[in-house]
Amino acid sequence: MTTVFALSSARGRAGVAVVRISGPLVKDTLVQVAGLSDPKARTAQRVAIRDPRNDEILDQGLAIFFRGPKSFTGEDVCELHIHGGPAVVTSVLDCLAHVPGLYPAEAGDFTRRAFDNGKLDLSEVEGLADLIAAETEAQRRQALRQMQGALSTLVEGWREDLLEASALCEALIDFSDEELPDDLNQVLDHQVLRIKEGITQHIDDRHLGERLREGFQIAIVGPPNAGKSSLLNALVRREAAIVTDIAGTTRDVVEVHLDLEGYPVLLADTAGLRRLEGEDGDSSIRIELEGMMRSRKRAEDADLVLVVFDAVESVPATDEAWSRLGSRAILIWNKVDLREQEDSSDDKFEPPEELRNLPAFMISAKSGIGLPALLDHLRSEVVSRFGGGEAAVVTRLRHRHALEETVAALDRMRSAPLPELAAEDLRVALSAVGRITGRNDIEDVLDLLFSEFCIGK
Numbered sequence: 001m002t003t004v005f006a007l008s009s010a011r012g013r014a015g016v017a018v019v020r021i022s023g024p025l026v027k028d029t030l031v032q033v034a035g036l037s038d039p040k041a042r043t044a045q046r047v048a049i050r051d052p053r054n055d056e057i058l059d060q061g062l063a064i065f066f067r068g069p070k071s072f073t074g075e076d077v078c079e080l081h082i083h084g085g086p087a088v089v090t091s092v093l094d095c096l097a098h099v100p101g102l103y104p105a106e107a108g109d110f111t112r113r114a115f116d117n118g119k120l121d122l123s124e125v126e127g128l129a130d131l132i133a134a135e136t137e138a139q140r141r142q143a144l145r146q147m148q149g150a151l152s153t154l155v156e157g158w159r160e161d162l163l164e165a166s167a168l169c170e171a172l173i174d175f176s177d178e179e180l181p182d183d184l185n186q187v188l189d190h191q192v193l194r195i196k197e198g199i200t201q202h203i204d205d206r207h208l209g210e211r212l213r214e215g216f217q218i219a220i221v222g223p224p225n226a227g228k229s230s231l232l233n234a235l236v237r238r239e240a241a242i243v244t245d246i247a248g249t250t251r252d253v254v255e256v257h258l259d260l261e262g263y264p265v266l267l268a269d270t271a272g273l274r275r276l277e278g279e280d281g282d283s284s285i286r287i288e289l290e291g292m293m294r295s296r297k298r299a300e301d302a303d304l305v306l307v308v309f310d311a312v313e314s315v316p317a318t319d320e321a322w323s324r325l326g327s328r329a330i331l332i333w334n335k336v337d338l339r340e341q342e343d344s345s346d347d348k349f350e351p352p353e354e355l356r357n358l359p360a361f362m363i364s365a366k367s368g369i370g371l372p373a374l375l376d377h378l379r380s381e382v383v384s385r386f387g388g389g390e391a392a393v394v395t396r397l398r399h400r401h402a403l404e405e406t407v408a409a410l411d412r413m414r415s416a417p418l419p420e421l422a423a424e425d426l427r428v429a430l431s432a433v434g435r436i437t438g439r440n441d442i443e444d445v446l447d448l449l450f451s452e453f454c455i456g457k
Helices: 026-034 086-099 109-117 122-133 137-147 149-172 185-205 208-214 227-234 281-299 320-324 373-385 397-414 419-437 443-451
Strands: 003-007 014-022 045-052 056-066 076-084 101-104 216-221 254-260 265-269 306-310 329-334 360-362
Touching: 003 086, 003 109, 003 227, 014 026, 014 086, 014 109, 026 056, 026 076, 026 086, 045 076, 056 086, 076 086, 086 101, 086 208, 109 122, 109 443, 122 137, 122 149, 122 360, 122 419, 137 149, 137 208, 137 265, 149 185, 149 216, 149 419, 208 216, 208 281, 208 320, 208 373, 208 397, 216 227, 216 281, 216 373, 227 254, 227 265, 227 306, 227 329, 227 373, 254 373, 281 320, 306 373, 360 373
Parallel strands: 003 101, 216 265, 216 306, 306 329, 329 360
Antiparallel strands: 003 014, 014 076, 045 056, 056 076, 254 265
């Protein structure tokens, strides 16, 4: 195993930078660059960082030695805490690059070593990656639970139960000529049914784990010039989208991240939906048609849809996309501040038939009228959709596919005509569950996962 090094803190000017070294040559390196021949484990020791090529002092800092296997990677590890100026960091990294036997770490190299040495299983590695990427409090809580083994414990319990079921099934095959308990088949079927129901309960969660990890999707749709982009800007409190009085200004989907009560929300402003008049070959028409197609697709995929209409217009525009929104839609009447006080007839607030009986809000994205009530409603919607979220949940599509494959194998096993076929289905189920924590050969998954980490982690 090689010895690798990398900057593990963020680049740029800072008070302190951390350089991590892991591998069999850590002690030799400490002798050469820090003069520590017998470093004390888990103790911060003040050292002068020297370049072994010319004995020049590069910086004064701290060295902390972690003796394997009681370290993050399971190997000997050292952290050099140095001053965070770019010149200092560059000089120390260049110095380490010229130490014989040391190599710059690749992306995710340290975490990969932790996995290879049994310090983390694959689901815990994914939790660590999610923890580093977490932007909201709810994402942090979910990632931390997974990194601490909440999902691993759950999956390992299923795996142990499947091993017991496999042992019972093999007994039916190997000792078919022996006198076995009469109820052994019933015991096996009950065991498999219990495992299947436990897994089904956790995957029947409306994809909450994936939504929490990737963000709750809210799409803003409606006819041109209804104030969709203005509403987006008002909700995120900055000029994230271009606002003009020209119909069709927004041609593509504009996405902005929003934190609502600690939950991640991906807010999307979309192109206005309207009927176009003109030649299909007109480039401007083609661009706007493409934008409207993307708007309809985003509305179909969203968890919640804000349908924005102009309160000044007498007849709201209609679109075939409205009929497919169902209970996911919230009706927004915008620009109420522009309505003339003397013209307060309610017929101007009659929505298309497909959108009647939906929650409705009268707002002004420009002046802020009605926005607090709308935000409160959005917060309650997001919180209620996510629920408490304290239990271990499936956070990646990879987990869901593996568990669905497990359930399918158990269904086949329960109806298998021969015990040999049932045993094979149990082996398939065990293999699928093992992929979640990395107990099986999953090199393609590993390569993709560790490439997501930054260098130094």
